[in-house]
Amino acid sequence: MKKIIIGLFLGSIVWGSVANAVPAFARKHQAECTQCHSAWPSLNAVGRAYKENGYRMSRSETSDFLNGNNSIPVTAVLKARPYEKSDSGEKKLRVLHEAELIVAGVMAKDFSGFFELEAEDDHGAGFEVQLPVAVIGWHPSQAANVQMSWGPISWSDPYDVYTNMRKMTRNRASIINERFDGADDNGRLRGSRQNLTVYGRPIENIFYSVGISGMQSDPVAEDGDIVSGRLAVDVTPDIMVGAMVMSGTCTNANGFIGSCAVDRDFTRTGIDVQADIGAIRVSGAYLQAKGDNAAATNEDENTSAFVEARYIISENNQPKWMPLIRVDSYERNDGADSYDEVTLHLSHYFDQNVRGFVEYIDQGKPVAANDDSTFTAQLELSF
Numbered sequence: 584m585k586k587i588i589i590g591l592f593l594g595s596i597v598w599g600s601v602a603n604a605v606p607a608f609a610r611k612h613q614a615e616c617t618q619c620h621s622a623w624p625s626l627n628a629v630g631r632a633y634k635e636n637g638y639r640m641s642r643s644e645t646s647d648f649l650n651g652n653n654s655i656p657v658t659a660v661l662k663a664r665p666y667e668k669s670d671s672g673e674k675k676l677r678v679l680h681e682a683e684l685i686v687a688g689v690m691a692k693d694f695s696g697f698f699e700l701e702a703e704d705d706h707g708a709g710f711e712v713q714l715p716v717a718v719i720g721w722h723p724s725q726a727a728n729v730q731m732s733w734g735p736i737s738w739s740d741p742y743d744v745y746t747n748m749r750k751m752t753r754n755r756a757s758i759i760n761e762r763f764d765g766a767d768d769n770g771r772l773r774g775s776r777q778n779l780t781v782y783g784r785p786i787e788n789i790f791y792s793v794g795i796s797g798m799q800s801d802p803v804a805e806d807g808d809i810v811s812g813r814l815a816v817d818v819t820p821d822i823m824v825g826a827m828v829m830s831g832t833c834t835n836a837n838g839f840i841g842s843c844a845v846d847r848d849f850t851r852t853g854i855d856v857q858a859d860i861g862a863i864r865v866s867g868a869y870l871q872a873k874g875d876n877a878a879a880t881n882e883d884e885n886t887s888a889f890v891e892a893r894y895i896i897s898e899n900n901q902p903k904w905m906p907l908i909r910v911d912s913y914e915r916n917d918g919a920d921s922y923d924e925v926t927l928h929l930s931h932y933f934d935q936n937v938r939g940f941v942e943y944i945d946q947g948k949p950v951a952a953n954d955d956s957t958f959t960a961q962l963e964l965s966f
Contacts, residue, residue: 626743659965663961666958686698693723718730718738719731732778736796736829753942753961757922759771777804781793808831827855829851830850830851846875849875866892871886872884872885872886892909903932905928907930927945941961942958
């Protein structure tokens, strides 16, 4: 991986990406990005263990700031989207689409941190800087880690099924992107909220997490009664099966934006699978979402599912091309409206941490006349 002059970071405004790899880790360990990523930005088994262990290869590692290894845990990503065109809209020239800054790594023995600032073109609102993720982790043992975060409810999950982290496509999987017309402030699973999570591996092939969280629109979590759980079992080193559950109540807590006029209960229940077969990864998930309607007079139920397959074409043990296809199906309005999406994606890796891709999304809606499609060209650089 090519090194970038550190002064460039300190002398100007720079950014990194939570959705992508952290090359600062590769610089620190003098390793190839492919040690942790089968194809950037998705994780392989080594990358999952590194994340779970508090960004350490060894539990003896101490602060990245104080251990004298000249490691500065800063990473940047710039994303350009020079072409985007939907049937339902005008062509967009989003030459600079997204820019973010990450500082992440070992802060002290058994403690880690992850801090991200994000600036993104926001439909005319400009590049306002936001804080989508901030995490403090305590890692006393492999079996039990404590994580305090402002971020997605499944931030601790290294398989990335129920979060927006390290996504491979411009289009998001429906299970994390849908609001489901229920309670939880109509929140998406990928949305940021306050979380207190315990996670770990009591044995090598079983990952778990349990946590309590606040509502997506409540930055101080005064309505913090959401409970969640995640279980993932590596049936073999290359096959994972898992499940998640999330349950809570939306109340009128101090009238924060998005709070509910009446108490509204909701649940999210999902099952998922991920399998690596040589250079092919196949994954899928099914999610059932239940939640009281706005008046709490009826419980709405909607489902969402996806199946995805990708194939990594390598040269000299480095990824070069990655075709991907994903099929999504989801419901709205208490199951009355059904949607189907097909995502066709092709990435080319110019380097381990530089990729360009083209992507076509075809969306089928309940009223055929409203069907839509989008074509996108994007370039991502992480350094």
